[in-house]
Amino acid sequence: MIYFNCDYNEGAHPRILQKLTETNFEQTPGYSEDSYCREAADLIRNLCACSDAAVHFLVGGTQANLIVISSALRPYQGVLCADTGHIHVHETGAVEATGHKVLALPSHDGKISAEQILHAYQEQADNDSFEHIVQPKMVYISNPTELGTLYTKEELESIHSVCQKCGLYLFLDGARLSYGLSARGNTLTLPDLAALCDVFYLGGTKCGALFGEAVVITNGSLQKDFRYMIKQKGGMLAKGRLLGIQFLELLRDNMELYLSLATHADRLADQIREALHQKGYRDFVENTTNQIFVILPDEAIAILSENFSVTYQCRVDAAHSAIRICTSWATRQEDVDALIHAINTLPY
């Protein structure tokens, strides 16, 4: 079985493991108060061109989402997001467990628009019973989205502009950020994200690290006492340096490792995409990142699944379903070649 089902099947890039091994016997303070975390935070501030950002390192994405959101909101405030958003559908109610409602907006491609956000805001604010309705206070988007799509710089600027106008915080989940930064057609840079978002994170877990997400808080009013929140929610890693060391290695030399690994995955995804298109299959959602969402005849999915692990997405019609095929920093060209070969021989 060859795995194309997700982007976290392997451990970490060998350079990451090597750094952990090299530094293993150093004695450092715990809880990310070591020099590696400090250096990694400085590096991220530089890459973001945002010298007064606060940077915190967390172990995983759900943890990052629930800590950021519950830290920013007062009890009666909620977070707007696409109805495909990870926090809405795939985190076992982690945000609600901190007391906050997720306010889902309809989405077909994983994205939401500035107009949707403005409308949702006004609907509550203008309602006679506004105090009886959860107050939207934050917008959660992911980039790439859960469907692999990307926001353009223009779209993010519009969202930012609406958020400023409405007093909403903008939070961008970058669990797969590197695959977006490296994708064909991407127009967003780290300094753009830092300028347009109040808080966002650079994913490590799915992008070459063993684990880790680097949360960047650019809005000063969200920075205070964030470490208390991390500790309270069980997110403060005793040997916090493990996070700093990994991000230092991924991001040094202008994100050399971080971007080259993502470029690799995106390029391999393009090869697979082309094979699927040549075969005549339609995309379920078009995108240019490492997740391919494609519609296949059920019969073809059955055949493919004999040798390749892919993810079932949803039924499309009586005879077709959508699946997700995922490459990663660790995907081998030979496995992609085998997959393409298999695609070429599928029944249409």
Place this chain on the structure above:
Amino acid sequence: MIYFNCDYNEGAHPRILQKLTETNFEQTPGYSEDSYCREAADLIRNLCACSDAAVHFLVGGTQANLIVISSALRPYQGVLCADTGHIHVHETGAVEATGHKVLALPSHDGKISAEQILHAYQEQADNDSFEHIVQPKMVYISNPTELGTLYTKEELESIHSVCQKCGLYLFLDGARLSYGLSARGNTLTLPDLAALCDVFYLGGTKCGALFGEAVVITNGSLQKDFRYMIKQKGGMLAKGRLLGIQFLELLRDNMELYLSLATHADRLADQIREALHQKGYRDFVENTTNQIFVILPDEAIAILSENFSVTYQCRVDAAHSAIRICTSWATRQEDVDALIHAINTLPY
């Protein structure tokens, strides 16, 4: 200004106030451990033909909803409801504030079907990532619904049956229950509700009392330690007898006062409904209870609003909107006559 905007503009039926006055100087234990509450609970058990139900008296509906739901669910479990459900849209996230996700299902008339519930249950249970998705464990319905519609006995039996099959608790919000019990075409009785629901409540606040909701828990596994939950959520009234006394008066003699007040309101609503229909106005949602949802030209709404307070519901098209007109136990025939007269002279 004559008020048709809601059913809680006045105090209580005079018989309620009289009973509170008569009993005022009696000394009783607090926290609903008095004989009035005991008698009222016995009476409700009798009316429900359910001798082992637990009955608790709470002050208001949001309080009842949040206490019942948070008492029944484990932290990772959620509650299914219509997307028009009060807990989803009109309680400032009270349920989420106790840690639980509200799982909204699309509804056009305020009701959800057994099929929708089954589908939602299976979607989570059959998902490969089921542990990453909130587990549906309770179904919340209201009857009458927020749009004044009623479940038939057959519909409730189907929902009950699906709930049994899927291990879901069925919770019925009866904030306006009397207006349903008294409505044309109603097929549900208290013993039906007791037989088909795990927990439900009889509303007092909107049905003739100063305040109060009587929660009936028929499922033995939901009865344990419920009073701890009431106390913790701030719902334990020091002078709990105020609730028992009111429900005793409303419900004695086979619910004589409770039903006669609701019949009065439903009948007056029918008079208004008929006037609206004769004028040619269409219902936004058809129902037979004390809430009328009707579509009017914006111009007509403006004229009507000069002398009558009604509730804006939503825009329907460029020139029409839906409004809610509400009668209650306290509505006077003369005010209905005035409203009907005004309707008759509206521009169509």
Place this chain on the structure above:
Amino acid sequence: MIYFNCDYNEGAHPRILQKLTETNFEQTPGYSEDSYCREAADLIRNLCACSDAAVHFLVGGTQANLIVISSALRPYQGVLCADTGHIHVHETGAVEATGHKVLALPSHDGKISAEQILHAYQEQADNDSFEHIVQPKMVYISNPTELGTLYTKEELESIHSVCQKCGLYLFLDGARLSYGLSARGNTLTLPDLAALCDVFYLGGTKCGALFGEAVVITNGSLQKDFRYMIKQKGGMLAKGRLLGIQFLELLRDNMELYLSLATHADRLADQIREALHQKGYRDFVENTTNQIFVILPDEAIAILSENFSVTYQCRVDAAHSAIRICTSWATRQEDVDALIHAINTLPY
């Protein structure tokens, strides 16, 4: 059986019921947005000499405590209080259920000192692991305390001063406030409370009303969006005017009814106190309000309990226990006379 076990055995003062009856059929907006609540709020601002205070009316004390505290604190912040504090020992963890730790300080008489507060604050602030420890951010005191004692103006000024220095909010639970305002030796006025506390409330439930607590928020930074919190926690009474009407009647004419009822109770308590002292019994805690805490031989308690309901407080030694004897606005002189007669004939 004559009840001296608590101060909420009866309904309300007849003038309260009369006002509710008089206004019963008026149509008013719900949720405390009526003119009675507005007038009552204005009256309270005047009585407090605090024109920019926000005033909100809630049904009960636990509700008031949990809403005020959870509205004021960020998730990692806690509230300091006496280990006898109602929120610590008698509210089924209502505050913790909103996510906040109650930080208990030792107390023998129900009070805590400015020094204790300062010490607790510094212990956390100066700790190397401060982020691993709940951050104290609010001080909760009750006046009269759960043991009937009163803070002096000097003590409250000291506490206020420490709170200002440490950035702590000062919250005073006034569930029995009138019995304090009317007590021998009291040195605190409503304007004092408004000047020294960030938020406090005037109790109605135990002081002559059917129910109700009037929350006064003097600190502007705690005022924003408080009504969202009330709604979310199930505390927003549909017919909110019931609260406004009651407080208007209690507090008009310079708190005439509120204070005269409390004076009555305090005076009767003094009569009982004197009989106990003449008999040679020692106070468990000395105070001048409507709750008497006295140490009696177990045998005497047994005899007394045959005709009088009192509250067991705790064991003092092998042969003695402390009990609470409580008068109220509704206590009758003839019942006090009977109690005193019984005391006089107890074995010593």
Place this chain on the structure above:
Amino acid sequence: MIYFNCDYNEGAHPRILQKLTETNFEQTPGYSEDSYCREAADLIRNLCACSDAAVHFLVGGTQANLIVISSALRPYQGVLCADTGHIHVHETGAVEATGHKVLALPSHDGKISAEQILHAYQEQADNDSFEHIVQPKMVYISNPTELGTLYTKEELESIHSVCQKCGLYLFLDGARLSYGLSARGNTLTLPDLAALCDVFYLGGTKCGALFGEAVVITNGSLQKDFRYMIKQKGGMLAKGRLLGIQFLELLRDNMELYLSLATHADRLADQIREALHQKGYRDFVENTTNQIFVILPDEAIAILSENFSVTYQCRVDAAHSAIRICTSWATRQEDVDALIHAINTLPY
């Protein structure tokens, strides 16, 4: 500076890193559903002689504590623990943030007794107002405790017995468990813990792993749906195998690595202890594990701190304070020798 301030200054034992490197490119399912986690769970069940235990792997101790406790308790239930307990004083209110009160019992050596537990249980259960008081439902103990002390088998049996009698769950925090298992005078084995506790964990973070705690749930009623809780609280590691691989290596061959590392640390602690005692210093708390709590003259502490990092515990008298000196699996003999040399030359 040589660090004796805690037991998580370094990374992991080299054999751990080697295993992570060897398995790095294997493709496995995520979220601890891989074969390594399965094997590690089987191994732990064998070591515990408890074939029907559920075993889950989490990243850290605070995470483990908050997930276990919030999974076991209903909303109005609390957890008894020593007032020195980690969950009470050092986790930023993580347990309260899940809604549950920590019920602290006084302790001088980090331990609580069966008698204390029984008394606390009865105090609530027998109280007339029991529904107004948090219901104790779980006992949290740590072993070794936060003060390095150990429960004897007899003590744990007594606690177990009281818990059974009162219907309380017994939860043992084993963050430093290996240092207890290896200590002089220890009388507890893994099978004992499995037989006497409802749930406990074997710490990895402080005992040779990079990170990780292995939660063992022996009580079947606490096993259901535990993985939902892990996910919801942000504790489900994407590459869960990292945990399984580490515990497999630590625990294989009858816990060879796990115990040898702890034995090393305990033995070095004994060397330091002896030097302190010979110098005439008194223990703050006597124990036989890797944490030494000793009382030193302030002057001696100042001198020692120039070259050695130790932890300040508390002031003992005007001229003396208690400090903690901590060894670990990674402590070097030469650093211990240097410390002992420094101790020998301290002023007494």
